[in-house]
Amino acid sequence: MMIDKDNQGAATATVTVGDVVFGGQRLVLIAGPCTVEDRTQMIEIACAVKEAGAVMLRGGAFKPRSSPYAFQGLCEEGLEILAEARERTGLPVVTEVLESSQLPIVAAVADMLQIGSRNMHNSVLLRDAGASGKPVLLKRGMSATIQEYLYAAEYVLSAGGRHVVLCERGIRTFETATRFTLDLSVVPLLKEQTWLPVIADPSHGTGKASLVPPMARAAVACGADGLIMEVHPFPNRALCDGDQSVTPEMYSNLVKELRAIAQVVGREV
Numbered sequence: 001m002m003i004d005k006d007n008q009g010a011a012t013a014t015v016t017v018g019d020v021v022f023g024g025q026r027l028v029l030i031a032g033p034c035t036v037e038d039r040t041q042m043i044e045i046a047c048a049v050k051e052a053g054a055v056m057l058r059g060g061a062f063k064p065r066s067s068p069y070a071f072q073g074l075c076e077e078g079l080e081i082l083a084e085a086r087e088r089t090g091l092p093v094v095t096e097v098l099e100s101s102q103l104p105i106v107a108a109v110a111d112m113l114q115i116g117s118r119n120m121h122n123s124v125l126l127r128d129a130g131a132s133g134k135p136v137l138l139k140r141g142m143s144a145t146i147q148e149y150l151y152a153a154e155y156v157l158s159a160g161g162r163h164v165v166l167c168e169r170g171i172r173t174f175e176t177a178t179r180f181t182l183d184l185s186v187v188p189l190l191k192e193q194t195w196l197p198v199i200a201d202p203s204h205g206t207g208k209a210s211l212v213p214p215m216a217r218a219a220v221a222c223g224a225d226g227l228i229m230e231v232h233p234f235p236n237r238a239l240c241d242g243d244q245s246v247t248p249e250m251y252s253n254l255v256k257e258l259r260a261i262a263q264v265v266g267r268e269v
Contacts, residue, residue, distance in 0.1 A: 015135055027220065031056075034203075057085060061074060061081075063240060080109075115152075137228075138156065144171070146186065149166070166190055168187060168205070180205055199228060201227070209243065231251045233247060
């Protein structure tokens with residue numbers, strides 16, 4: 001496979017998104033709401049996470065949901081709001097693209113394309129995202145093996161993409177106490193087997209805001225190149241994934257803790 005390391009175990013390659021570098025000494029902290037709900041909410045959260053130490057902004061304009069009746073995002077309006085939030089804060093934007101037909105409008109705004117768990121097996125979308133020239137954040141499928149996950153990355157790479165970041169976001173197991181099981185063993189394993197940067201998503205990986213800080217700390221300790229987390233000022237009012245969203249105050253305190261842990265493992269925040 002193209003993404004296999006050689007026998008010497010080559011160092012992790014870097015992926016650059018604006019001024020942000022994945023795979024370097026400094027950890028990449030991505031934060032924002034699960035979904036863009038309105039302009040005021042997005043700007044408020046963007047400013048808060050930047051002040052806390054985030055270097056990239058997340059937010060869904062198009063949202064895949066289990067129920068067809070759940071909030072699906074603001075679509076094009078959401079992209080416009082994300083563009084304004086970037087202009088206000090200077091934070092590069094990563095947002096999800098759900099299908100190939102959306103690529104032109106999403107790529108026109110996004111600094112990085114996110115391929116979500118549900119689409120990890122969508123080979124057409126993976127190839128089209130790779131051919132777009134945009135960096136790709138590829139989330140592991142909720143039931144995907146490591147080999148399947150790496151082949152998904154190969155689809156992006158084989159289409160000409162050279163800037164792929166892997167994201168462990170939790171897998172579905174027999175356990176029901178958490179939303180998913182955050183498989184942190186995959187972080188050092190992927191870094192052994194590939195040269196791609198690897199980040200973790202403790203928000204989706206647990207589904208519980210109280211578990212996000214300890215799992216974020218653990219992800220940094222085990223070698224993750226960054227974290228993507230959901231932040232909302234009023235999680236109980238969030239239109240999507242409020243149970244796993246931390247408040248801006250919680251996020252600010254967590255970043256301070258992550259700085260101390262990063263130093264121990266030879267990294268920076």
